[in-house]
Amino acid sequence: MAPVKEETTELRILEAAREVFTRKGMAGTRMQEVADAAGINKALLHYYFRDKQRLFEGVxxxxxxxxxxxxxxxxxxxxxxxxxxxxxxxxxxxxxxxxxxxxxxxxxxxxxxxxxxxxxxxxxxxxxxxxxxxxxxxxxxxxxxxxxxxxxxxxxxxxxxxxxxxxxxxxxxxxxxxxxxxxxxxxxxxxxxxxxxxxxxx
Amino acid sequence: MAPVKEETTELRILEAAREVFTRKGMAGTRMQEVADAAGINKALLHYYFRDKQRLFEGVxxxxxxxxxxxxxxxxxxxxxxxxxxxxxxxxxxxxxxxxxxxxxxxxxxxxxxxxxxxxxxxxxxxxxxxxxxxxxxxxxxxxxxxxxxxxxxxxxxxxxxxxxxxxxxxxxxxxxxxxxxxxxxxxxxxxxxxxxxxxxxx
DNA sequence: GGCAATATTAACCATTTGGTTAAAATTCGT
DNA sequence: ACGAATTTTAACCAAATGGTTAATATTGCC
CATH class of the missing domain: 1.10.357.10 (Tetracycline Repressor, domain 2)
Structure with missing residues (x-):
């Protein structure tokens, strides 16, 4: 139906990660901070994106x-x-x-x-x-x-x-x-x- | 008494730190790496520059x-x-x-x-x-x-x-x-x- | 309803990291 | 030469961090 900005968890993560990554850089970004910004558990980050490097590239x-x-x-x-x-x-x-x-x-x-x-x-x-x-x-x-x-x-x-x-x-x-x-x-x-x-x- | 590039420890540290900081950025820089690059013990870094922030500013x-x-x-x-x-x-x-x-x-x-x-x-x-x-x-x-x-x-x-x-x-x-x-x-x-x-x- | 697959979490773990401490080596004035 | 001050080091430590695990909740399918 209407593609009303589907609010999937993966998108929330990508959005939050982009915000933190651009503000703090790869080295300065903490996985916990991304998780918090996305309103999810830290383990869920690794569930969707295996590790920090892949999350970075994914973004x-x-x-x-x-x-x-x-x-x-x-x-x-x-x-x-x-x-x-x-x-x-x-x-x-x-x-x-x-x-x-x-x-x-x-x-x-x-x-x-x-x-x-x-x-x-x-x-x-x-x-x-x-x-x-x-x-x-x-x-x-x-x-x-x-x-x-x-x-x-x-x-x-x-x-x-x-x-x-x-x-x-x-x-x-x-x-x-x-x-x-x-x-x-x-x-x-x-x-x-x-x-x-x-x-x-x- | 030609000022032949006085090779003091403090200068070696600053030089090494500058190189590492510019290559890896503040967050990406490891104090150990700076120490290694300067050929000294890590504790000596904190002896000359109290902490990472001061070293950064010094550089x-x-x-x-x-x-x-x-x-x-x-x-x-x-x-x-x-x-x-x-x-x-x-x-x-x-x-x-x-x-x-x-x-x-x-x-x-x-x-x-x-x-x-x-x-x-x-x-x-x-x-x-x-x-x-x-x-x-x-x-x-x-x-x-x-x-x-x-x-x-x-x-x-x-x-x-x-x-x-x-x-x-x-x-x-x-x-x-x-x-x-x-x-x-x-x-x-x-x-x-x-x-x-x-x-x-x- | 029940069950398999998927999504989510809390609790952990090993390693890394910035920083400290106390002892050893070196320098320096006398 | 000697003792005090300075420089340097090895061994530690507590906190932070990336990542894992095993258990729980949710979803979707029959």
């Missing part, structure tokens, strides 16, 4: 693959660079705002175990190649200045990801709220592509 | 605060925006390349305990205000387009910090080495200010 890995799959795919429908940049930045910000802990999680996991997420990264390989080709083509048509395509991609990723990673810093500096942060991110859907395109337009 | 004050103090200070000698951007980006990249784990470490600690590092952030408050003023002035003089100064600062920080935070990802994607990464960062001392200034110049 982030799935959504990471889903979200970033969509983000990269947003490129596939674009056949010139500027719309591609707009599409990518828009998709990134819109998806990640729904799960703002993802970028920091990914940075940490990559740092701790580079091989572990290699497959995940390679997933975007095709779209990445496509993006680089779009840059070359735009360059050939004289639409943009001479710039290293890989460096451009790094800059785009930087402008997308950093506000999420530095969120607590921004929150402190600008005394920003949850809702204020959201507005800032959504505003960046326009300003970031503009910022980039102004910089590279021939 | 942090000597390392992160000094580095970022210099980076922010690089602004003080500039009296117009574009040179200020060049100085800031240059100082950031040159200093942080010597301790590439720092940005991710800071992002994590800010996320875990926002209050704990609040004082550290406020340290840069003066320079931050100065930067914002330089932006206003440049805009008043018609040197740059109309842009939210705070958003500009976020973008600058993003372009500086992100390569360090995403290093393992870049390493995997571009098959980059330690030395290659260093070269890329040093090249960005030029390309990043250029990228920014092209985007904001009126």
């Amino acid at each position: 982030f890995k799935g959504s990471a693959e889903k979200q970033f799959g969509c983000i990269w795919d947003s490129l596939q429908q674009c056949d010139s660079l500027f719309p591609a940049i707009e599409a990518f930045v828009g998709a990134y910000l819109e998806r990640v705002i729904e799960e703002p802990g993802l970028p920091l999680f990914l940075a940490n996991e990559m740092s701790r175990d580079p091989e572990g997420l290699a497959a995940f990264i390679d997933r975007g390989q095709g779209s990445r190649a496509r993006f680089l080709k779009l840059v070359e083509e735009a360059r050939a048509r004289g639409e943009i200045i001479d710039i290293d395509p890989r460096e451009l991609l790094v800059n785009i990723m930087a402008l997308c990801a950093h506000p999420f990673i530095a969120r607590p810093m921004l929150a402190h500096i600008h005394g920003i709220t949850e809702e204020g942060f959201r507005r800032m991110i959504l505003k960046r859907r326009k300003t970031v592509p503009e910022f980039i395109i102004r910089s590279i337009r021939a | 942090f004050k000597g390392s992160a605060e000094k580095q970022f103090g210099c980076i922010w200070d690089s602004l003080q000698q500039c009296d117009s925006l574009f040179p200020a951007i060049e100085a800031f980006v240059g100082a950031y990249l040159e200093r942080v390349i010597e301790e590439p784990g720092l940005p991710l470490f800071l992002a994590n600690e800010m996320s875990r305990d926002p209050e704990g590092l609040a004082a550290f952030i406020d340290r840069g408050q003066g320079s931050r205000a100065r930067f914002l003023k330089l932006v206003e002035e440049a805009r008043a003089r018609g040197e740059i387009i109309d842009i939210d100064p705070r958003e500009l600062l976020v973008n600058i920080m993003a372009l500086c910090a992100h390569p360090f935070i995403a290093r393992p990802m870049l390493a995997h994607i571009h098959g980059i080495t330690e030395e290659g990464f260093r070269r890329m960062i040093l090249k960005r001392r030029k390309t990043v200010p250029e990228f920014i200034i092209r985007s904001i110049r009126a």
